Amino acid sequence: MYTIDNKNYPCCTSVTMKFIGGKWKAVILFHLIDGPKRYNELRKIIPTITERTLSLQLKQLEEDAIINRKVYTEKPPLMVEYTLTDFGKTLLPVLNEITKWGIEAAQNSKKIIRN
Helix, strand or coil: CEEECCEEECCHHHHHHHHHCCCCHHHHHHHHCCCCEEHHHHHHHCCCCCHHHHHHHHHHHHHCCCEEEEEECCCCCCEEEEEECHHHHCCHHHHHHHHHHHHHHHHHCCCCCCC
16 A cells, blocks of 8 residues: 555555546656747647646646756747756656557557548
8 A cells, every 4th residue: 555645545556547647647748858849839839728727737747857947038028948857758668668668559450541
């Protein structure tokens, strides 16, 4: 049993899913692998996510110290950039394996159609 913020998790897999589970967190992290992204960049490359959901997921990832939010105020308009933290970068092997598995699943499934 694992306890984080007074919440119990039955196994280490459930702890991992606490950090990257759900429909969007792994997708957001995948897009941050190759470098910093602004909020609007993420909106463009993940067009099916709502603004509210993106904001909430980014906030949760920041609170969990997986991503860093940097605000640039030198020149208007205000710019905010998101990057993986060192802790977030430890997820790279996991994200790469999830991606690899997804490609294989798509290739092996007759039900999946890639656009």
